[in-house]
Amino acid sequence: MPSSKTRVAIIGGGVAGLVVARHATSRPEIYSVSLFEQTGQIGGTWVYTDETETDRNGLPVHSSMYKNLRTNLPKEIMEIPDFPFKDRQGPSFVHHSVIRQYLLDYSKHFNLYPHIKLNTLVNHVEPEKLSNGQVIWSVTYTDLATRVRTVKTYDAVVLCNGHYTVGHVPPIPGIEGFKGTSLHSHQYRLPENYSGKNVCILGASWSGIDICIEVSKHARKIYLSHNLPEQLDTKMLKNVEQRFGIDHINENSFIFRDGSSAQIDVLIYCTGYNFTYPFLSSKVEVRTDNNHVEPIYKHLVHMDWPNLFFMGLPAIVVPFPMFHIQTQYILGLIEGRVKLPSSKQMYEEYELEKKSLLEQGIAIRHINKMSDRQWAYYDDIAKAANIVGFPPVVKMIYDYCCKMREEDFTTYKNYQFRIIDRENFTVSCCKPR
Structure with a gap:
């Protein structure tokens, strides 16, 4: 007899996948859950490895975590x-190993392991429309230890395969003649590897600044190159200079867009990552160019296939709590407690929002960077799911951190925060460990 439970396939065992699994498995009378993880460990990008290219199964290394x-x-x-x-x-700003242990504890506490298939590669995900109009999903996966391939059917699929694996490398005129070393932040692990070098870091977002601080302790000179409208108005380390983007490269000579130049030994691309869904059937239209995924409603739901969900699209957010709220919205949709507009209405709403953002000067590639827009987004989906949203203190601490980072990115992690209640917190300086 067919199961009366809703069969849910979760692809990816990072934070997002674990949060979805935790809430779906808490309702065993409703859901049958399978979480597929291609590596041998849960944790996604929070699993550190010295490997930078391929893992023991010959697959591209998933994590971009660096040692410090x-x-x-x-x-x-x-x-x-x-x-x-x-x-x-x-401390408030903790080493990545603390987060990894936290996720291990989370998985154990909520007894998620019986539902997780480790060392399992998802090969193909394809929709099938039944005669009654229902859409089911055929998921083909391979046990990497036995090489046995299996096909199973699910009622909903949640994609949690992450966004920190395939690095985006922009074209630079002359890069093919560069005599030095170039790598993407995905391959970066240890700052000591750049001792005595002249290093150009391309990109000044979170990872660019973090790696800049680390490498500056060992490198001879760092050129922090970026295409921000203005130079960062913050205290700079003594051996760090800001430069505009790279215009072209002539062997080891980098010519920047302000006309200045520098001799460079190492180029580190901190230029973001590409969204990739290589296992999706061609029946599912997904466009991922310009760091933008569409057609996705509420940054979560495929507008043509409303039982296909995409986690982890928004950036510049508070991710773990966001996954918690997004999961409630997804399960509300599956259970019929949350109603979607028609496909036509979703497209219209989406296009209006995109048009508004473009008119505000936000480029397509930055639409997923929520920043100040994140709070309205959380409130929106929390209200739709009929759950409590973020307490105000979360935004207050987030804004305070951003301000400290803008003032001095070298010291903003040397503070401890303590939440007093929903609207109050304390902050104090502490010595870094």
Whole structure:
């Protein structure tokens, strides 16, 4: 007899996938859950490895984690709402190993492992429309240990395969003649590798600045090159100079867009990542150019296939709590508690929003960078899912951190935050560990 439960396939065992699994498995009378993870461990990008190219299965290394990374948000606002960090008194900006342990504890606490298929590669995901109009999904996957390929059917698919694996490398005239070393931040691991070098870091977002700070302790000179409208108005390290974007390269000579030049030994691309869904059937139209995924409603739901969900699209957000809210919205849709507009209405609403953002001067490639827009987004989907949204103190701490980072990106992690209640917090300076 066919199961009366709703069969859900979750692709990816990082934070987003684990949060979806935790809430779906908490309703065993409703859901049958399978989470597919191609590596041997849960945690996604929070799993550190010295490998930078391919893993033991010959697959591209998934994680972009580097050895010394500390979070760029305080753990007090990073934690998943129903699972607080154990250490309430420790530092706020923690080493990545703390987050990894947190996710291991989360998975154990909510007994997720029976639902997780580790070392399992998803090969193909294809929709099938039944005679009654229902859409089901055929998921083909391979056990990487036995090489056995299996096909199973699901009622909904949630894509949580991450956005920090395939680095975006923009074209630079003359790069093919560069005599030095070039790598993407995806391959970056240790700052000591750049001792005594002249390093150009291309990109000044979170990873660019973080890597700049690390490498500056070992490199001879760093040129922080970016295409921001203005130079960063912040304290700079002594051996760091800001430069506009790279115009062209002549062997080891980098010519920047302001006409200045420098001799460079190492180029590190901190230029973001590409969204990729290589397992999706050609029946599912997904456009991922310009760092923008469409046609997706509420940054979550495919407008043509409303039982196909995309987690992790928004950037410049508070991710873990966001996944918590997004999951409630998804499960509300599956259970019929949340109603979607018609496909036509979704497209119209989406196009109006996109048009408005473009008219505000936000480029297509930056639409997913929510920043100040994130709070209205959380409120919107929380209201639709009929759950409590973020307490005001989360935004207050987030804004405070951003301000400190803008003033001095070399010291903003040397602070401890403590949440007092929904609207109040304390902050104090502490010595970095």
